[in-house]
Amino acid sequence: MLDVSHVTAGYGRTMIVRDVSLAIQPGEIVAIIGRNGVGKTTLMKAIIGLLPLVQGTISLAGAAITAAPANDRAQRGIGYVPQGRGIFPGLTVEENLEMGTLINARVGGERRHDVAFQYFPHLAERRRQRAGTLSGGEQAMLAIGRVLIGRPTLMLLDEPSEGLQPNLVQQIGDDIKRINAELGTTVLFVEQNIELVMNLSQRGYVIDKGQVSATLSVAEVTNQDALIRHLTV
Amino acid sequence: MRRGGWLLSAENVAFVVFLSFLLVYPLTTDEFSVLNTAYFMAISLMALSLALIWGKAGILSFGQTAFFGIGGYLYGIYTLNVLGSGATWIGILAGVVAGAIVAATLGYFMFYGGVNDVFVGLTTLALTLVLQTFMAQTAGSEWTVGEARLNGYNGMYVPQISVGDAPLYGKPLYFLYLAFLIGVYLLLRWLSGTRWGYGLLALQENRPRTETFGYNVRLMQVQVFCLAGAVAALSGVLYASWGSYIDPSSMGITAAITPVIYVAIGGRRSLTAAMISSMILLKVSQSLASSAPQYALVIFGLLALLAVLFVPEGFMVAVFNALDRWVFRRPPANHGGETNDATPGTRQVS
Amino acid sequence: MLDGVFNALYQFQVSFSFLLLSAIGLAVIFGMMGVINLAHGEFMMLGAYITTIVATAGVPVPLAMLLGALGVGLFGAIVEILVVRRLYGRLLDSVAATWAVGLILSQGMLILTGPSMQGISSPFGSFSVGATSYSWYRVVLGVIALVLLGSLYLVFMKTRYGLRARATIQNPAIAQALGVDTARMYTITFALGSALAGLAGGLFAPTATIVPFFGTNYIVEAFVTVIVGGANALVGTPIAAMLLGAVNAALGTEFGLYIGRVGLLLTTILIIRVLPDGISGLLDRWRMRPTGTRSGK
């Protein structure tokens, strides 16, 4: 599905991510974990194409996308949910959803807001409201619902739990699992929230100081003690 | 910091050659050419003013022509009303102070209001154009200030600079203008090396950061805007007294754009490049003027466009840098007057 | 008495429509890209020339105006691709570069067509209220300004382009990551703003003499309206045009055109002291005021 090979990327002369390789199979849910500031978000930006690579290659479903701009990668089927959600606060909920229609546009097909409402019925009640006035939990749902409109083949989620109450973290995790099971969407997510990692992931990568320091099996991503070693203070 | 040989740079050599030429030039040519060159020097002060505000402080101002006009008109109004020996000298001061006051006032409103970047350009351009339209409608006889008749587009008569009762002509006028030009140039170069000048370089790159080092950024912006306004006003004073005449077109859109074009072509970060290139371009422009003035402006516009797109540091500064590298064997010197070096490509991030 | 009221309303309406039409193209480009197109006045001039030449050749005037808008729009797209695109992130340089473009345009037009050109006459004639005679065309201009504003509103609020444009304004990186070709959005927007400038030039052509410096008559109005209005072309620009239109009409009627302009400038300078981001900055702050709901991060 997604093949990230020896990727180095960063800002200016600062290389935040160094020589990272990942391989994600179709239908998987894979976690990228690590402490604050180790380069997880930078890696996500490099995969969606908001940050040019210094070295390495990326391919999606067998096609090289290393040099493709972000809009092209989105149209090829990647649905990116950035850190901090990246909703458009001045647009209404419905307009935010509409912005998801270009995702996977290469494939085309019908794009209906119902998909988002199906998984997040709460959004339907707010469809005419400005997105900036939503609560944190609603914004998280909107950001995921928005990419769902385009039926992405691969979802990139950057800290979906950020700023959410524990019960909502549980809820979002269950929703993502349902999306994966019912729509077949491959999921790659960055997370520090141990509950969500354990709830959601089928395997994982640990990033430390910009590099993959460990790969985690199913057993390890559901083992709290193993995770704590990688995540805590 | 390197000490030895810091004076020997392409920029300084160019300045010395330029100055030597201007000192010798009047001895080799006729009265007309001497006066003509004095005119170029008056206008080149505008380029210095713009290099200061745009190049050193990163504020793109289109208002320098407004201050130019204010200087010229105020000088005229003062000297027409106050006669007697020494009047023209106080008139020069009056013009310069008027330009400085208007600039400081506008600067206060802009910079303390938090207006920056493009909006400064827009606001200053609006000031220029409004002043022009205002002066344009002063043709009627009710628009007189004492003895001075503003006279709209017919232009206002402006007395020449006089010593005693005798107006300055020829070489004395030339050397007076040269003294003004070089004096202002040296003053601005000296200021660029002071604490204040360094602060300007810093705030041009990053205003909030510069404040954290104790610089009162807004005040400095008002100060530099005021100083640049004063220099532009001096340029206007010298221009008006040179031709005994000023009219609103000196504040028009073409008048506003030409110094920007000269400075963009020469190099805005270097006072030397701005001054020398504006003298050269004025000369070129005048040579073309008799045959086809509009061609000169089209060519200059294209040159400026090419400079902005492909040689953003300016053509003359690019030449300075090349000379520094290949002839004087030193790093280019246009970063804060300090020497620096762009060589250590070998170090890597660990 | 009634005559006076009508006269004041008429003057206000004329000021408003000239301010709005002059500024709207500039405002669209500034709002979307943060770029000030200093060739705006020359783009208006180009629109006026195309309109005049085409209309003189026998094409109906309204169609000639549309062709003018179209031509300038195309020209704007070329300028965006060749010049403006290369200067993203170098705001002051883009200002200087567009000014150079303007200089080349006006001087080039002087070389091509000479110092002036036979204009087209103002359509529709005039009418009288009391002893004063008024131009129908200027009333029509007011209607056109409002229709244009309404159309722009529809374009930005109801079309896919409009939605993507608003999203790009708010967060270009996220818009791009959702599949929007932001570079093309900028080209389209610059072309749209240029076309609006060209249309304004065409609309003003019957009311003015056609000279290469045609645009300079309107850029003060355009600039002050954009400064006061701020980055939101749909809301800030019309409100600014109303406010400044009132000032201009009041002072202009009483003291003449020039004092009216000075009044515009002084009003603008006073407003920026209080509202550096213009009226739309104020509206944004008001819209984002604390509502009491605590959202997560």
Place this chain on the structure above:
Amino acid sequence: MAGGGGGGGPLLVLDDVSKRFGGLLAVSHLTLTVRRGELRCLIGPNGAGKSTVFKLIMGFERPSGGAITFDGTSIDRWPTWRRARQGLSIKMQIPGIYPELSVAANMRVAAQYHVRGGQMEEAIGRLLARVGLAGLGHVLTKNLSHGEQQWLEIGMALSVNPKLLLLDEPTAGMGPGETGATAQLIESLNADGVTILVIEHDMTFVRQIARTVTVMHLGQVFAEGTIAEIEAHPGVTDIYLGKT
């Protein structure tokens, strides 16, 4: 005064300080005292409000409520530059250096209000040596490595002889060697009597340098104590794992 325990009187006091951005309460009724001579780490998960606290102290943002006192004076109404002249200094999260100026020019810009002209060159040389950049004065800053840029910025922040030095993620993007060197530098500065408040994520680094740790969560002080106390605090582990 010798580094370490932080036995001095209060230098910086934040009293019931809040900051609201639209609907978001980034800092919520925060009370925090930094004593003279202290070296304190401010930690907490993303979005806890740490960087906002620095912005409030430095005057980039005005608090929505509460009061900030520095060196016995209320500084709430002071612009940033005045706070800087009073002895507050910051190394920001996003590099706050001037890439187009040489290293020496950067130092000079920073130091000008605090070092006399005649002593400038000597002072710049001394400070550059202190942060490990001796001999690089003539280099154009954008050509420095990332770690060197961070050290330069620490040097710039130091050149103003600060009473309180604020460091926002001084080791971000550094490798292990550079991180260790940075920790040593910060410790030695504190030993020389500079009061330091540092935001940091790298816990190895925090363990190495911190005498006192303040944990922020949801815009408030969640816990405070020695590094051992913090590591033993069950709630702290929970907030890092997203449990509360």
